[in-house]
Amino acid sequence: MSEILEPASLVVRRPRPASRAPEYCLDASAGHLLRLAHQRYQAIFQDRAQGLGLTGPQFATLVRLSQMGRATQNHLGRLAGMDSATIQGVVRRLIARGFMRTASDPMDRRLRVLTITPEGEAVVREGREAGMRANDALMAPLSEREREQLVTLLRRLSPG
Template sequence: MSAAEPFTLEAHIGFLLRRAHQRHAAIFLDAATEVGLTPTQFAALAKTVELGRVTQNLLGRLVAMDPATIQGVVRRLTARGLIARTHDPMDRRTAVLAPTEAGLALVGAAVACARRAHDTALAPLSDEERRTLIALLQKMV
């Protein structure tokens, strides 16, 4: 976008990314009603299952959540019995997370929901456009 072009909000990357995020979040919530997870809860649970054990601080960084957000997400997942929170014996200030049996049991269904949401969100695009979009977004972040 050059300075000579008139500004159009609908062509601004920030606006388009926010709209795409809102659309995907709504699609995910609809697809994931059976598992009762929000997109942020799903991300935290899936990454915890993938890693097995992870500090809360590192988990927040890996799923791109600030400390206050990941703390709330972990609190909700712990309350549901999906992850267990302990303290590092070497540093009691460090929270260590691990999936519970319930979390391990739920993640398969949650991943299926996430895949459905992914496919629905990208349905307007061809396979090549999907690959290009994902590659460009990965390059940006």
């Protein structure tokens, strides 16, 4: 039996459904969810670190300087994940509070070097405890394996 072919002009074609791009869903946005998690962490940290009076960027700056011992302002900003304008304000406030000091580099007098003060080290010790408690509280719903996976994935998403 041979098949009868109809001319193309007689074939009724159904319109294809328009391919729609997936709609943006805020509740599935990694950026949005990271921001919410960050806000929650900051609130928990502030609660756990009452009395320190440090912002997240100030604490990160002190921790990095404590680790390094000494650093230039620009290098410290890069290590703490801040641009030059932000680190400048953070350093100015931390110096004013007596948590760090600045001096000329003995090898290059034009270069300003930052060091942490004993008061700054004391704040870092207290802040680290608060940070660990805040981190544990934030990640309490996760298993140990999930916590490790989350940190690994966040490191992959972070610059540097």
